[in-house]
Amino acid sequence: MKKILCIYYSQSGQLTEIVKNFAKPFEKSDEYSVTYANIEPVSDFRFPWKGYDFFDAFPESVNKIPCEIKPLNIQDEDYDLIVFAYSVWYMSPAIPSNSFLLSEQAKKIFKDKPVITLLGVRNMWVVAQEYVKEKILELGGHLVGNIVLRDRAENITGIITISYFVFTGKKDRFLGFFPKPGISEKDIAGANIFGEIVKNHFKNNSFDKLQEELIKAKAVKVYPYLCTVERMAFKRVFKKWANFMLNKGGAGDTARRTRVKMFAYYFPFAILLIAPVEYIFFIIFAPFRIKTIKKEIKYYSGIKLKSNL
Template sequence: MKKVLVLYYSQSGQLQSVMDQIVAPLKQCDGIQCDYQKIEPLTPYPYPWPFYRFFNVFPEAVYLDGCPVKTLQIEEQYDLIVLGYTSWFLSPSIPVTGFLQSDQAKKVFNNTPVVTVIACRDMWLMAQEKMKTMLKDLGAHLLDNVVLTDQGKSLYTFVTTPRWMLTGKKDAFWFFPRAGVHENEIASTSRFGDRLCKALQHDEERDSLPLLNNMGAVNVNGKLIATEHIAHRSFLIWSKLIKKAGPQYSRGRNVVITIYVIFLLTLILTIVPLNMLVRKLLSPFRKKSLAKAVKYYEQPSGK
């Protein structure tokens, strides 16, 4: 009997819908025991988020300061772990980080193959780089990565995603598309569960090789790679400043957050579009380096 552990943390329910699709074939698979668990912080985070509370977790997310989480009722050893997470400020969500930093994770992830599943905006590269490091520190082996990103152009999601997080509204409005991953794309993720089922039945997870090659698991937008790197460097600087201003929810921290949000909005309305235009003009001269970067971030699963 093969044992699979599926873990996730979801606020809006979108990631849970994705994980449900992946889990369904595994639960029906002969010879597979599938334990499906939600990571829960000891102190729940709100959804929708109040404005200042949303930005108050910004520094902790960026610097991987995980929160205390509830102990899961799981076994200590599995043949495969499927870990679903969302990106908070270009980093894994704080509850997922908190669990990966727990003593329980140290036991269950050690020497175990892992498939990560991400559902978020179109910027997830830095979050996955941090995830790779945390998994390596736990002694886990990353076999595959599945990524689903919000529908709509990148500039549109600068509006639709914050609106969704801060108000709970994800419907289309004006010329903006509906927020979140398209329902058809979510439904199609069951194919990954089917493939994992067959792989486990044939002991393929023991080979430490990707199981989801040529299945459209990852699609990297090369145009956003440099933008995400720049944004992450900015996040590191501002997170440090916000942390130094005071503890969470303090007046000092909120003052710096206000300054940062004004800076961020100015950046989005001016520098970001200009940067995207410049990079588009330069892209014909950077095809080789861009292709190399795309190939790297598509690993281990590839397209």
């Protein structure tokens, strides 16, 4: 019997549902056993979020500072396939997910094992995934597949609806006319299709062509404009703000509080003003960057790490 371990952290339950649907094809077969391991922070992040807490999680997310987590509640640490399912916070893996990647237990679990990453995000994930790719490699695992379920709303609409979702916990239509927030019920229910694809490759003990097939099945879609904005914003804006906020002590420090509040005012401004300006520049220069854009789509849809190409 082949053993699969699904590791995940989900606040609203959205990612939990994705994981469970993904694993359905394995659950239906006697040839596989599926273990679910929920990452539990010692002191969990409150959901729905309070305004201040939401922005206060920014510097630790961006600078990959772990929180304390409980060891995974599993009997065994030897599996044939690891599914690492995570959400993205501020272009980084959610703090509890990153805390697991940095744990001693992860070293034992990932060593020499094939790993599939399964993301449930809004739409900005490529910077986080580059980091996760590196970590998996450092842990001795081999990334064999990547699946990204995302919010299909247009960027600004998605920001408005996800804000409504994370601050209220409700997945209905904001003001009655916005699209429902987060990943659609149809996409969540359809995650089993990707599980089926993985199962076919797992059955034949070869993951060589897995990602190619996942891409054909639209398991991952890369938007070059969003990639450009993400990389630029992470390096030039997020890192600077995170360092600025962390310069003054840990959580609760009054100087930090002031800086977090300043960021809370700056963030919506940046999203609503800077992002559209970036978009215009992207469109103007796109005809001269077609080759680079094509390369980027191919690279970010794949599972290899740049340094290993």
